Amino acid sequence: MPKHSARLAGTAAVAASLLLATACGAGSTAPASIDLGSGPAAAGTVKKDALSGLNMSFVSYGGVYQEGQQKAAVDPFAQESGAKILQDGPTDYAKIKAQVDSSNVTWDVIDADSIWAEAQCGTLLQPLDYTIIDKSKIPEGLAGECTVPAMQYGMVLAYNKNKFGANPPKGWKDFYDTTKFPGKRAISGNPGDSAPGPFESALVADGVAPDQLYPLDVDRATKKLQSIRPNLVFWKTGAEAQQLVESGEVDLAMIWSGRAYAAVKNGAPFQVSFDQWMPVMDSLTVPKNAKNPKASMALINYYLGAQQQAKLTELTSYSPINTDAKPNLDELGKSFLTTGPGTAEKALKIDSKWWAQHQPEMIEKWSAWLGG
Template identity: 85%
Template sequence: MPKLPKRLPGMAAVAASLLLSAACGAGSAAPASIDLGTGPAKSGTVKKNALSGLNMTFVSYGGAYQEGQQKAAVDPFAQESGAKILQDGPTDYAKIKAQVDSSNVTWDVIDTDSIWAEGQCGKLLQPLDYTIIDKSKVPEGLATECSVPAMQYGMVLAYNKDKFGASPPQGWKDFFDTAKFPGKRGISGNPGDSAPGPFEGALIADGVAPDKLYPLDVDRATKKLQSVRSNLVFWKTGAESQQLLESGEVDMAMLWSGRAYAAVKNGAPFDVSFDQWMPTMDSLTVPKNAKNPKASMALINYYLGAQQQAKLTELTSYSPVNTDAKPELDEKGRSFLTTRPAVADKALKIDSKWWAEHQHEMIEKWSAWLGG
């Protein structure tokens, strides 16, 4: 099930390099041996020219997000390591499966949804080598056997501050209270996808305690969603969610923090409540049977560096995944960082393991409700 293009403004194609195909040499045989140097791994570093003559392919979701990844980490890694790295995308799970099943894997490092990655560990994805990848600066609990976070963001509640004035909605209970807070609400509505957000928000609004959310009571959640259905405006892509805010078509929305930030930067009169926001992240992964796994691990290790993560945040507004990263942002940009303690402390705890085990079932139930 391919994911939609990711959650940033300007989802135009990344530079012409995205048009390069694997046939140009990506995934070529590795040198007889790769010498990454001695001593413990240190994120953000790679031995000079350690991968000279090696072709690799980095895969992500395109647009401003992948362009930021390329500028912040992938291109500098290529320059230092000597590898030639092609860009490809968007990430497509059917293509990953086809490559692995045919034992013809041409993608080396892939940016994927974190829940999908958890469910595919040992199946379509291989375990990461943490003797090459330094995860010591990654927040505890975010690195898994087969993935490390690529960046962090969240599902948040955005509201029209001109309309709601001094008494704005504060959380998901208010989002579902159409009497106290009348108006249209934007919410994700892609029948081919289901992820944390609508079900959790509906259950919180219906009185479920945050620490009792899982396993999700889908029938109860859909009943709550149905109660406000006439007030909902469904978006299918990040660009659509952002446009709902900028056009004024909705008075509040459940959407990705990067899109909310982009809308505010473009002049939309919206603010964000981080009460009960839902943490989300992309993950960096290596497909099973990748031809150059050691080189893939080296690229991931470099990507996690503090300098690389700070630059990525400056280019994309997404929060860094290195605790030493210090991105230079204006006040508004800093206010949207989900890693700030004042924001992080308000997050709902999402059970990604439960989601990974039930995602197919959740997609079916979500699609059924949308089509009902």
């Protein structure tokens, strides 16, 4: 989906050798029985050759992100488990629905938007088996009935340190204070899409307590947004947001942490405040009526290992979801990890379940305000 492909730190396509799962027998009948071993599940492990002879497919959004997933977790899982795992994508919700509705499911593990996945739990997606998946190292509250995080990043406040370094903005209240912090602000503004970020920031800036954000008061939020509209520059993709920062066209930005990191690494004189940052993540899911759900759960469990998550971070710059993961990064990279000490605690709590229930109406209201 455009939202996901745009946010990646790079836009390279998955290698041309990617095979289409549907054309290569993915989702074929499992062996008569799958023995994953005894004892409690341990993230990052799988019984040797437990899935020998089984074809599977892993579906994600392409680019450096899916390449990182493949190298960090999927290929090593295939080598240890004996399964043949084919890459497919990009994630397409219409295709998922068509597969489930026709009872011809060829995708086994799917990386999807967390809010969409929350909304489809029990409909297009099946509950995860936590006797096979070890979620003990996932931060509390992030694993759902049908989803576990694939990685994490955040919507953060970035500011020009040459302009505001002596008195930097610290949170969303400062982002909306054009007197104390004059200049243009970049903000996500994609008609036809709405996600956590603008509404929450506006309400916090207007004095709503962080633990009282939901249900979102859209009228109050849009009124606050309207108060700084002359100072707003809207971006539709992560690449646009990064370019606005690098070019100096804006002095402050509501931007994905990975894009802020890339801009700073490229020399932009910007710094990030993690005060009231908003967590964003993808989710790993299993479609309803998947042919080999036990194998799908085993792949997800392996993906969540500390070593796999550390490698994924090193390859993609996204933050690891396993609390024991220790990626080998330079100091700049470490400073942008949303799971780092002293950073995770500063996050606003986003109610994904509320968003899942109300996203269609939020898209309508957001699009109306953008066009107004």
